[in-house]
Amino acid sequence: MSITIDGKELEFTPGQTVYEVAKANGIYIPVLCHHEQLKPVGACRVCVVEVEKARSLIASCAMPAENAMVVHTNTERVLQARKLAVELLMTQGHHNCITCESSGDCVLQDLAYSLGVESPRFPEPAEVKAFEQANEMIVRDMNKCVLCGLCVRACNEIQVNQVLDYTGRGPTAAVGPAFGLLYENSECVFCGECVRVCPVGALFEKQGRFQGRASDLEKVRTTCAYCGVGCQMDINVKNGKIVKITTPREDAPAPNYGSLCIKGRFGYDFEGHADRLTTPLIRKNGELKEASWDEAILYIADKLNTIKQESGPDSIAGLASARVTNEENYLFQKFLRAVIGTNNVDHCARL
Amino acid sequence: MTNSIDDLGESDCFLITGTNTTENHPVIATFIKRAVTQKGAKLILVDPRNIDLAKYATVWLRQKPGTDIAWINGMMNVIITEGLADEKFIAERTENFDALKETVSKYTPEYVEKISGIPAEDLKTAARLYAGAGAAAIVYAMGITQHITGTDNVKSCANLAMLTGNIGRPGTGVNPLRGQNNVQGACDMACLPGNLPAYKKVGEAADRKPFEDAWGVTLPEKPGLTIPKILEGAGKGTVKALYVMGENPMMSDPDITHVAKALKNLDLLVVQDIFLNETTEFADVVLPTASWAEKDGTYTNTERRVQLIRTAVDAPGRSKPDWEVITMLANKLGAGWKYETAWDILTEINKVTASYGGITYDRLKKNSLQWPCPNTEHPGTPILHTAAFTRGKGLFSVCEHIPADELPDDEYPFLMTTGRILYQYHTATMSRRSKGLVSRTPEAFVELNPADAAKLGVSQGDRLEIASRRGAIEVVADVSDRCDEGVVFIPFHYSEAAVNRLTNPVIDPVANIPEYKVSAVKIKRVA
Numbered sequence: 107m108s109i110t111i112d113g114k115e116l117e118f119t120p121g122q123t124v125y126e127v128a129k130a131n132g133i134y135i136p137v138l139c140h141h142e143q144l145k146p147v148g149a150c151r152v153c154v155v156e157v158e159k160a161r162s163l164i165a166s167c168a169m170p171a172e173n174a175m176v177v178h179t180n181t182e183r184v185l186q187a188r189k190l191a192v193e194l195l196m197t198q199g200h201h202n203c204i205t206c207e208s209s210g211d212c213v214l215q216d217l218a219y220s221l222g223v224e225s226p227r228f229p230e231p232a233e234v235k236a237f238e239q240a241n242e243m244i245v246r247d248m249n250k251c252v253l254c255g256l257c258v259r260a261c262n263e264i265q266v267n268q269v270l271d272y273t274g275r276g277p278t279a280a281v282g283p284a285f286g287l288l289y290e291n292s293e294c295v296f297c298g299e300c301v302r303v304c305p306v307g308a309l310f311e312k313q314g315r316f317q318g319r320a321s322d323l324e325k326v327r328t329t330c331a332y333c334g335v336g337c338q339m340d341i342n343v344k345n346g347k348i349v350k351i352t353t354p355r356e357d358a359p360a361p362n363y364g365s366l367c368i369k370g371r372f373g374y375d376f377e378g379h380a381d382r383l384t385t386p387l388i389r390k391n392g393e394l395k396e397a398s399w400d401e402a403i404l405y406i407a408d409k410l411n412t413i414k415q416e417s418g419p420d421s422i423a424g425l426a427s428a429r430v431t432n433e434e435n436y437l438f439q440k441f442l443r444a445v446i447g448t449n450n451v452d453h454c455a456r457l
Numbered sequence: 458m459t460n461s462i463d464d465l466g467e468s469d470c471f472l473i474t475g476t477n478t479t480e481n482h483p484v485i486a487t488f489i490k491r492a493v494t495q496k497g498a499k500l501i502l503v504d505p506r507n508i509d510l511a512k513y514a515t516v517w518l519r520q521k522p523g524t525d526i527a528w529i530n531g532m533m534n535v536i537i538t539e540g541l542a543d544e545k546f547i548a549e550r551t552e553n554f555d556a557l558k559e560t561v562s563k564y565t566p567e568y569v570e571k572i573s574g575i576p577a578e579d580l581k582t583a584a585r586l587y588a589g590a591g592a593a594a595i596v597y598a599m600g601i602t603q604h605i606t607g608t609d610n611v612k613s614c615a616n617l618a619m620l621t622g623n624i625g626r627p628g629t630g631v632n633p634l635r636g637q638n639n640v641q642g643a644c645d646m647a648c649l650p651g652n653l654p655a656y657k658k659v660g661e662a663a664d665r666k667p668f669e670d671a672w673g674v675t676l677p678e679k680p681g682l683t684i685p686k687i688l689e690g691a692g693k694g695t696v697k698a699l700y701v702m703g704e705n706p707m708m709s710d711p712d713i714t715h716v717a718k719a720l721k722n723l724d725l726l727v728v729q730d731i732f733l734n735e736t737t738e739f740a741d742v743v744l745p746t747a748s749w750a751e752k753d754g755t756y757t758n759t760e761r762r763v764q765l766i767r768t769a770v771d772a773p774g775r776s777k778p779d780w781e782v783i784t785m786l787a788n789k790l791g792a793g794w795k796y797e798t799a800w801d802i803l804t805e806i807n808k809v810t811a812s813y814g815g816i817t818y819d820r821l822k823k824n825s826l827q828w829p830c831p832n833t834e835h836p837g838t839p840i841l842h843t844a845a846f847t848r849g850k851g852l853f854s855v856c857e858h859i860p861a862d863e864l865p866d867d868e869y870p871f872l873m874t875t876g877r878i879l880y881q882y883h884t885a886t887m888s889r890r891s892k893g894l895v896s897r898t899p900e901a902f903v904e905l906n907p908a909d910a911a912k913l914g915v916s917q918g919d920r921l922e923i924a925s926r927r928g929a930i931e932v933v934a935d936v937s938d939r940c941d942e943g944v945v946f947i948p949f950h951y952s953e954a955a956v957n958r959l960t961n962p963v964i965d966p967v968a969n970i971p972e973y974k975v976s977a978v979k980i981k982r983v984a
Contacts, residue, residue: 265487266487329764330638331749331750343770346770348769361758367483367484368894369879369882373894376887381732382773383733383743383746386744387742394743397742399775403789406727406742409724410790426703429639431752432643432756433802434783436646436802445787445792449679452681454684457709457973
């Protein structure tokens with residue numbers, strides 16, 4: 107089975123959409139309401155292409171490839187249609203990029219720029235909606251929502267939390283929890299999948315607000331510190347501080363493929379907490395007092411030596427940790443076995 | 458897990474028990490919910506609480522806590538009686554089937570109903586669903602293991618999987634969900650008293666030899682003490698020094714009044730952590746360490762997948778990664794270790810740990826790997842036991858129902874079970890220092906059935922005193938149908954209402970796991 111896109115004859119497997127065939131072969135078609143983990147809806151019209159012998163332009167994200175189909179992704183007609191689609195999306199709210207958290211990481215901004223939308227052709231609505239920021243984790247700025255529905259579909263199809271849906275019609279159409287509830291008062295469990303897939307600045311992380319945007323941030327790929335699922339995540343760093351935790355919008359790796367839970371996505375702020383220990387402490391006269399590493403290590407070594415000499419290695423025990431790395435656990439048991447000489451080592455696997 | 462997380466998407470049927478997956482492994486729960494809602498997989502839920510997954514369940518069996526062997530034997534009774542067992546798998550891959558058959562013969566659905574409270578017909582439905590599926594996966598967590606019969610509970614799950622040939626194929630398996638980021642790795646690396654890395658035995662000279670050669674020492678051969686025995690030893694004075702790295706036994710262990718006495722009795726308690734906690738109150742020395750975002754290394758997840766963590770920010774003040782601290786201390790005691798980075802240690806692990814032999818830093822930079830992965834050409838192992846079990850044939854174990862150690866009586870009429878909730882984590886040293894998490898669940902609570910609440914004259918939000926034979930705590934009433942009549946649930950995250958002041962320190966004789974899931978309590982309103 108083959109299809110011709112921009113003059114290239116390409117093999118495909120039945121069921122693949124035109125967009126998927128193009129993407130797999132390095133041919134760029136912009137998308138906005140499409141996501142690889144979600145069923146295509148073809149709502150935003152940004153991905154339209156010209157198909158020979160078809161009467162109108164076709165949404166490539168929702169169109170199954172057919173044998174002998176001939177597709178053009180880059181004609182004047184296509185570009186004009188895409189530009190109009192973007193201009194219409196922009197009429198739905200107030201797309202002020204100056205203080206938008208998503209500036210530099212925004213599908214709409216990229217599209218408007220690349221399609222040369224000089225200034226909005228249609229007037230913006232008069233109403234300016236208030237931000238929803240009642241909760242500590244997610245801010246909703248519905249002025250920037252383009253009703254792509256990705257948040258609704260991610261909530262239902264990826265997380266299966268069934269909290270978000272569409273409400274209203276026409277100019278009153280909106281996305282959110284049932285009955286217009288705040289996230290805080292709904293069944294939302296703050297997994298943040300909606301924030302992950304939002305292609306614009308309508309949903310963003312509250313604690314990262316004004317702390318740094320795409321071009322300022324270094325992303326460090328790591329593994330979540332909480333449960334045993336081992337979700338892959340990116341720590342976003344600016345000036346040596348954690349700004350937020352994110353996951354890739356697409357092409358995210360196993361085991362979590364971009365999904366996180368509330369703890370993984372929003373539970374990181376213990377890291378910079380004022381309560382962190384910053385120095386070794388030794389108890390003197392009943393109180394823990396600051397000490398240097400040399401003092402602390404010497405103190406422990408002397409005590410361990412004495413106890414080992416007087417009572418034998420099996421009077422010493424260690425509790426390792428399901429919270430630290432393999433390397434650290436390996437060294438810990440090696441320390442007890444090879445240096446102290448006891449097998450008294452365990453950890454909280456049962457607790 | 459014998460299988461992989463991805464694999465859950467291939468399942469036709471889930472048997473989920475003793476895991477409140479949507480709260481404790483939320484991302485794994487998404488795989489299960491998608492399989493059920495989008496692919497038509499069946500879900501058998503066996504749980505005493507009306508947890509969120511009950512909404513998705515084809516059948517929900519509400520067993521009395523502490524009766525798991527009974528209902529699993531009951532399912533096997535139905536499967537054998539109705540001819541639904543996988544006879545080919547039993548003949549080719551297992552042994553001791555006749556003993557199993559005889560044992561489960563008395564666990565008729567009617568007999569099991571008397572023990573577990575599960576209606577006989579529901580048990581039959583569940584057995585037929587599980588045995589009738591093309592690929593069925595058992596998924597469990599601490600609800601199965603934290604009982605005096607924890608080891609036999611796990612063996613019973615294995616029996617059920619082998620009886621139906623639901624092991625060694627995509628979408629099947631016996632899949633414990635591990636609760637901590639690196640609990641699998643801590644076990645693999647032998648932070649266990651009877652093991653050397655990769656589950657070699659300290660008591661076997663042949664197992665010790667490669668480590669003695671690699672480390673240049675003679676290793677002790679007597680298995681060491683488990684946590685409950687270490688604390689018992691501390692209480693008696695036979696254990697004099699305890700070094701605690703990243704644990705908080707004053708919150709996480711059962712009967713913490715007793716734990717406190719044991720810790721006070723030590724000559725030396727060293728605690729290495731990122732915060733002061735309930736355990737550091739007894740410490741002679743506290744050592745500050747780097748958190749997960751401030752160091753390099755690897756964690757091994759619940760599906761045996763080894764993944765990198767990378768330094769993103771600097772550790773505060775003078776705190777250091779745990780591995781640097783241990784190295785300093787070992788060298789002060791004359792060890793002469795020369796590790797300069799975490800990756801130097803991983804290289805040594807690659808050499809001495811067969812199942813991690815091919816899991817090198819260079820490969821992990823590109824992608825994660827699931828053990829066993831013996832060499833650098835090996836792609837890793839997503840599914841275990843595909844052709845044979847580790848011991849060769851799978852052994853059917855004979856397990857009999859034994860009642861929980863401390864059941865309700867006239868004086869302590871409620872059965873209390875404990876666990877975690879979505880918005881907090883373990884002893885909460887991290888999660889209660891996170892603004893967002895704290896905002897969701899600021900205080901400790903008890904889940905109480907409306908009928909019990911009515912009998913006690915308790916309303917939502919009332920303050921209650923919960924007391925066991927070992928202590929008492931105050932919590933807020935959360936009245937709902939999540940717990941059955943006579944059963945209450947309290948999370949263990951809250952130090953000011955530490956439920957482990959109440960829990961029963963009795964342990965499983967093999968694994969030494971405490972029976973957190975069953976203890977008897979009484980409840981009264983606090984004026």
